[in-house]
Amino acid sequence: MENSTRSVSIQEIQDTSGVRFGTSGARGLVADMTSEVCYAYASAFLGAIPQKSGGIAIAMDLRPSSPAIAAACAAAIHDSGLAIDFCGAVPTPALAFHAQERCVPGIMVTGSHIPFDRNGIKFYRADGEITKADEAKISAAVVDVPLGAQTVALPSINRNAYDAYVARYVDFFPPRCFAGMRLGFYEHSSLAREVLKSILSALGAEVISLGRTDEFVPIDTEAVSKADIEQARRWAAQHRFDAIVSTDGDADRPLLGDENGDWFRGDVVGILSAQYLRAQGVVTTVSSNSAVELCGKFEQVIRTRIGSPYVIEGIEKLITAGVTQVVGFEPNGGFLVGSPIERDGRTLAPLMTRDAVLPMLCVLHMARERGVKVSALPGLLPTRFTASDRIQSFPTALSKKLIGEFAESPEAFAALFGSICGSAKRQDQTDGLRIYLESDEIVHFRPSGNAPELRCYAEAGDQARAEQLVAECLQRLKGQLKVE
Structure with missing residues (x-):
């Protein structure tokens, strides 16, 4: 006998649970991501896409909460009459590539880099990430949720997603192109900790595992912790690596360090990778380093x-x-391939979702081709330096209120930041508030779309100054939190 059901509005779920769409998928506190909530979201997604037969690919990250969320999403797939193609714990871009190659939709259970007490679900159409219009359709849906069991046992793992992702890069880069390179791999709880090692080893590198843990570590590639900065330098001094590689939790954002253990900024990795791939068109966010335009290597750049x-x-x-040879990237380093990329007689297929592995391979091979150390590569770009950090547990409503005040009143901005930033000459509200200073420096404030965090970005003529701007601006904003 079938379980009875009840109708559930996704809008109601968003209002009562707080689980809602941010910049990348539906996210919320683990305590609020109940089986009913996750079943309802997955069911709404399945109702919003044209796929009515065949399978749905599903994978998950290594957070302790992810298997239960995946089981709820799998139940929605099963109850919709579709097959569950369970890919196990693989990187988000591996799940997306598998779904793309099989022409099936996909569901990825991951909170990416956000704090441990949160998680999320990313949705993919057969042709790539869902759009904002798809998100709106899902949010407006009303679905039937069973009153009984809202989870199913996950089936055995299909290894094709893992294998196809390895082959994607082993086939594109020259055979054994990293032979003789000694690479440290900060594995922590990254989904790439097996697949990236397989790729690098197949391309000839010696890979030394570092820092693997069974406890989930929320690595944020835009706000690398001081502990991780210091640890990378200790590893470099101890082991004499050519470079250190790592990723965030779901392996869609790279973390690349040079032979000294100094982590590269994600937008620097993105620009270098676009140059390596001989891109003609580049798309990046408003917060990326302006060297993308200043380097003069790309025919068109969109922000x-x-x-x-x-x-x-x-x-x-x-x-x-x-435009051909089109790529995109974000300041976190996540890299997208929009069109087939032709290089040296090999073709790389598009992958319209963030990826951590490709940009690291591009930068490492660029160093190899040029015969230089990895640390020399940023020097090929115009001397613009960026920094970013965040205040966690900063109410989103307060972030928006303060940013609105600064946007409307140059006097309010000057009163709080004038002594460190100087005068503002113009602003950009494409996303948050980006302020261009008379000194040709930039500060940019933005509430996170995934968690109650306030982010600050800065750009200056040297790294120390960019870091000073971020640190001082965030310190002054923390004072506003105490006032409230």
Whole structure:
């Protein structure tokens, strides 16, 4: 006998649970991501896409809460009459590539880099990430949720997603192109800790595992902790690596360090990777390093709001306009391939979701081709330096209130930041508030779309100054939190 059901509005779920769409998927506190909530979201997604037969690919990250969420999403797939193609714990881009190659939709259970007490679900159509219009359709849905069991046992793992992702890069880069390279791999709880090792080893590198843990570590590639900065330098001094590689939790954002253990900024990795791939068109967010334009290597550059759906929209505009060799990236280093990439007789297929592995391989091979140390590569770019950090547990409503005040009143901005920033000459509200200073420096404030955090970005003529701007601005904003 079938379980009875009740109708559930996704809007109601969002209001009562707080689980809602941010810049990348539906996210919320683990305590609020109940089986009913996750079943309802997955069911709404399945109702919003044209797929009515066949299978749905599903994978998950290594957070302790992810198997239960995946089981609830799998139940929705099963109850919709579709097959569950369970890919296990693989990187988000591996799940997306598998779904793309099989022409099936996909569901990825991951909170990416956000704090441990949270998790999320990313949704993929057969042709790539869902759009903002798809998110709106899901949010407006009313679905039937069983009153009884809302989870099913996950089936055995299909290894094809893992294998296809390894082959994607082993086939594109020259055979054994990293032979003789000694690479440290900060594994922590990254989903890449097996697949990246397989790729690098197949390309000839010696890979030394570092820092693996069974406890989930929320690595944020835009706000690397002081502990991780210091640890990378200790590893470099101890082991004499050519480079250190790592990723965030779901392996869609790279973390690349040079032979000295100094981590590269994600937008620097993105610009270098775009150059390596000989891109003609580049799409990146408003918060990326302005060296992307200043380097003069790309025929067209489009700036967007922060979030991969906006980068994808920009990529599609360039492709529609007839631009070839189109890529995109975000300041976190996540790299998207919008069109087939031709290089040295090999072709890389598009992958319209953030990826951590490709940009690291591009930068490492660029160093190999040029015969230089990895640390020399940023010197090929115009001397613009960026920094970023965040205040966690900063109420989103307060972030928006303060940013609104600064946007409306230059006097309010000057009163709080004038002594460190100087005078503002113009502003950009594409995403948050980006303020261009008379000194040709930049400060940018933005509430996170995924968690109650306030982020600050800065750009200056040297790294120390960019870091000083971020640290001082955030310190002054913390004072505002105490006032409230």
